[in-house]
Amino acid sequence: MPVALYGQADTLWTANVLGGAYRSEEVKTSSDSLLATISSASSYLSKDSRFILKQYTPGSVVTSSFGGASSEQSRVLWDGIDISSMASGVFDLSLVPASMLNNTALYDGINGGALAPMGSVGALNVAAEIPKGRGTSTLFSASSIGDRGLFAQSWGNIGTVRYQSSLRSTGGTNSYPYTLGSLNGVLEGNGYNDLTYLQSFQGKLSRWNWESTLWYTQSEKDNSGSILTPGYINHLEDDMLRFKYAIRNRTNQWQVYLGREWQAYTDTNSPWTITDTNTYTQATVQYSRRNERQELFITSNYFRADGTNRSATAFLPHVLYNLSLTKNDRLVIKGAGYQGRVHVGAHYNRATKTGKWGKQFAAGTYYRLPTLNELYWRPGGNPALDAERSYGVKYTLHRMGKTALRISTDQLYYDRMIQWAPGSSGNWSPQNYYAVYTSTTTASATRNWSKLTTDINLTHQYSRVLSTASNDPSIVGKSLIYRPMIQAVYTSEYHLPVGVIQFRGFYTGLRHTLRDNTAVGEIPAQFWCALSYSVAGANKRWNLLVLVDNVFNNERQYYQYFPMPGRSYQLTLKLNSKQ
């Protein structure tokens, strides 16, 4: 949220009480810090069981959910501006450098719903922070399954203006052997490459701080389909240019955001070569004003989606008011005007502390706005679609200190949840179709000894479809698809006399891919682990990381019949030249 942005330039904003209550911290190890430089946000966040990430193969498009029931509900913000596409509703986290995540980037559960303008559950706030001082950094990485990566960054001052430039390029062939039950072979045809360029400037003009950032990503991804569809390859090209300019003083901030995306999708798995070319434009102006007790955000968004499948424009004025009622009690009221309708959300949060223990209770009502694709996709878009409405409560108990504990639970009831389903015309069409109950509970424990740090985080999810438009008995009472009941990550980091060794184990429970939860669509539970060793020298001028992923060659998949790699090896070298 904006609190994070303000923190970069003005310590008064960092101390502001309004944002801290909503965020939750993560544990970052030495290996994580090194890998954050080259990793995508999606690879990096797999260490946290709160993130439900799905991808076909490494480097492929990633959809994500941070405690919500669908990807569209969880939003990605950039310094408080919602930049998840209002065309598709999702944000591909494989194209976000992990270096844009700080350890308080996540607003999980309904806290994210309170702060994200267009979503209802979970938000991830990314930022392009300029490192302190000046220097350069260069990183190379390579893996045994054909991944290659390069990252270069420089930062410093030009006169009184702070700057950073970074270039990140990754690519891979994804050629690896697989075994899934009785099926085995070599996966081919899932190559990818992407490039990210970030350029930031920061300075001061009288009493105003200003910051401008250019963020460009370019990617090309092949998808060979599942292993049941040999010879099938589709190709996705995506170019995204984002620019943000912010100016702020102690109480006021203006931000302007411009984003433009070109996307081309070619599908050769049909008698015709399907080529869809779509563009998406977002222009946002945001004014915010704040003091120690309250903050107000007035945002005006313009969206335009053009191309093969839709041609639509939307305006979305949005207001969010954040009030600290007392030292412990906070209230958020937000409202949006969209497609001729007004949508209002409200969120109450009470956070208290006793010694090392903190408690938080939150409750509210939230909305998830339909996307332009859902409204206007040709064929099948549904202009009559209404926003999803949800009602939720959250309770968090946490203990700080050497032994840190945290348990947080979100209970939500969704009304008019949007689902694509066959319409009366025969076209698939999104409809306000489901009433759903979801429960998400995360427990984590972190313990620091002098040389050893361990962290375990475990997320339990439960969902039930309570009713559908047709009250189909095969769906009512069933779990939502692609939500593992249990997801857990265990990390243990030990500082050796020379270097640091890390073990990380992952568990993702059984997932249903069919709405009636029948066995033929089940993806079995999967466990795998990674072992890494990192070492640094010359006052951290060089850092080396050796990683063995999926050490025991376990079978795993996020989508049915899309096997992820077995055992693989990765080498990362980072050279720093700090002054």
Added chain:
Amino acid sequence: MKKSASLLAALALLVGLTSACTKETPTGPSGFYTDLHLILNEGPFGSGTATITAYSSDTIVQSAFAAENGFPLGNVAQHMIESDSMLYIAMNNSNTIHGVNRNTLKHSWSSTIEQPRYFAVDENYLFVSNWKDSSIYVLDRTNGAKIDSIDVGHYSEQLIVFNNKLFAGIGTYEGPWTLAEIDLGSFDVKHHSIGDVPNSFAVIANELYVLCTGDENWGIGDDTPASIWKYEGSSNGAMKVAAPGNIGSHAIGLSTDGTDAYFLNATYDGAIVKWTPGQNWPNSTLTLPGGYNLNLHNNNLYFFDAKDYASSGEVRVYSTTGSLLETIPAGVIPRQLIY
């Protein structure tokens, strides 16, 4: 004695190995699935597998093929056909034809044909239409080997052998659309005019009829209506015999009991209608909508309901007067039944 025992063991091993290496061949009417009806389920598109549901009045086996063979059928099943105790299955996205023992569902062979669609068989060959090139492939029925191909000028759809000739609907959702008449001796091809998007064939009173879906453009362009055509002989070609007045009316799944025809009055969400040769286009329906495909056997109409295409569908059995007789739970997107 010891030596004899060793020889016998070696012989037994040799016989065992030989039989293990021999491809499964039809064994006649014996096997667990012989008396079970088979429903072909497309399975979820892209990810997931097609399945076969085997059922009788007191037995139902979901995913029967995978259960018997230990591997999945493949992605998006399109069509299956039974002949001489063999079952042939076309897997569209997987670019595969499976030859399977009808009685045991044991896999016998697989053959690669890109984007296979529909089958027909004659005494000698298995014919396969496809959406990848302009050929109809001619396969050896015993092992799936490609023997020949017939160039029909465009992608091909439904096939039927009628009066010792192979007929094919030519064109997919894009024209030009024709009815191809293929001489089974010479494989010479003759094209006849037909309606837009030929969908299915039926032989009624020894006459060949073709149901055309009509061109659907999903609101992006104008539609053309469905139509029924009658084959009038090689010289005369096909003639339109019925069509709706509304260009937005479409139809699929022509089936017959030998006297009357039945079909669905819409794609993806059709209701069953009855039509008798000589009549105009039928407007009254026998059932509620919701049908994805329609089959007919022994005066029972098998109505395939794919529901939301993301959970298990069902097959509803109706009498030819529209009375619901039975509901059979099926897999994801059921599309065909072999009785």
